[in-house]
Every structure is written in C-alpha cells, then in structure tokens.
Amino acid sequence: MDSIVFTIAAAVMLIFGIGVVLNRNPVASALCLVMSFVGLAALFISLDAHFLGIIQILVYAGAVMVLFLFIIMLLDLRAEERRKLNAWALIGGGLVALCFVGTLLHVLGRFPAGEGAAPPLQPPEGTAYEDTKALGTLLFTRYVFHVQVIGLLLLGATIGVVALSKKEPTR
Template structure:
C-alpha cells in the first residue's frame, strides 16, 4: 500500500472515530462508526490481511452496526432531552488524549523493534504465504469447535430475547 493511501485511510479512521464520540445524534454517531470500520478494513487490506478486512466489514460494519441501530431505534433516543455541553469535561478529555498520544510517541521512539519490519512468516513446507481462511477455519472447527457452537447458541438465544422484549403489546 502506498504511503498516501495509508495516511488517507488512517486519517479517515481517526477522524470518524473522533466523530463517533463528538456527535450528539446517536444515529449519526453510529454511521460515523461504520465509516471508521471501513477505513480500518482498508488498512487491513494494505497489510494483505484480506480475510480480516472482510470479517471487519461483514461482522462489525454489517451485523454489529445493525444491532446498534436497532437498539437506538428501540430506545427512541430522539425524544431524550438534550444536555448542555460540559466544557471542563471536554477540556479534561482533550488533555487526557494529548497525554496519551505523547506517551505513546515517547514509547515508540525508544522501542527499537517498532522501527524494524515484520519478519516473514514461514509455513512448515517453506512457503512464504499464509492462507488466513484455512488457518481460521482449521482452528475454529478442530480446536475451538465447542466454544464456537456455544457462541452460536448464545447469539440465537439473545436474538430471540431481543425479539420477545421488543414486541409491543396491542391495545
């Protein structure tokens, strides 16, 4: 990935991530989160992690954001009273964010491994490419099969619970 595209997608992710927190409208905030997820998926494509990028778009930008929007619409947040902007809280948040970025910058400047490129991944037969889908599928359906099935049942139960709880009584 060219450095221009990297900086563009990184800036897109950061700007819309800040917009998620700064927006007062919950629907606009959720849509900004979708754009932030898409920028993050683009960064994964730049790292040649295509499977993770696709999962990022399908799971987070797709399913999780639909769930967030469903909850926002279910709670009817548009009727919620608007709060006043708390300037000391904003100033404190900005101060903490600046301190965090400064600390992160100082640590990365002193950490010598941060300046080295990633080593090449080697498979058993000497190939230099790693098949993400095969590794994830093999792990899910052999080593972690039972937890994978349990998570599926829990998601099904949670979905049924949401439908039952959100059903309105007819008068």
C-alpha cells in the first residue's frame, strides 16, 4: 500500500517535472511545476513529515507559483514562443544529464545502508507522533536566533523587491 503511494507520487513528480522542461508555453510549464510540487508534498507526507508537506503546498504550490504565473501574465510572453533550440546546448544538456544519472546509479548501487525498509517510529509511550509540535518546540528554543535571522532576510527581500521594481526617474 505504502509503496503504491510512493510510486504514484514519485511518478507524478517526475513526469510533471519533465513537463516543465518540455513545454514551450510558460504558463503550461508553471502549471506542470505546481503538479510536480504536489507530488513532492505527497512524498514528504509519505516520509512522515506532515508539517513540511503542508508547508510545501502552501508556500510553493500556493504563493511561489502564483508569483510565477503573475509575472508570466505581466510580461505577456506569448510572442516569444517560437525560437530555434540551440543544438549545442541540447547535446551538452543531454550529456551532463546522462553523466549525472550514471554517477547516481553507480553510487546508489554501492550503498547497502540504503536498501532496508524504513525503521518504525517509536513515539513515547501512550502518545501519537506529532511532528508539528516537535518542530515548533525546536524552532522556538534551539533555533530561535535562526528564526530571527530568517525574519530579517525576509524583510530585506521585501525591501529589495520594492527597490528593484521602483521606476527609475528619467534623466
């Protein structure tokens, strides 16, 4: 049962990921990316990382993709759909991808530690496993400084975006 979920989620993620690269229309690419991220969130949830799965849907499939679609509509990219592909880039990209997959298979073939099934979770007696609670506790105790830094980074990004998109005064 679990392995069926894994297979379906992984297939959805990879097939729509390929769709992102192959589609000529940027809007279709963006929608494929949404589906790919949904598959990835399903994989997260299959790994018992429920909180991260939800965050993945909310942040990526929600906020980030709306931003992408918004920009694509804003720039009106339809006129630039037809272009010749660069043959050298195609060959180079294919070669690099092949080398990468080859290396991956080679390494994974020599990694016996990764062959076993997942060890069962053992939450404390009488309680269910709650990853959101555990992550939240850790986030606001041990990693509280990092949270502050991330907040500062988001503030900086916001200010940067406003500064970047401000119209320059014509000289």
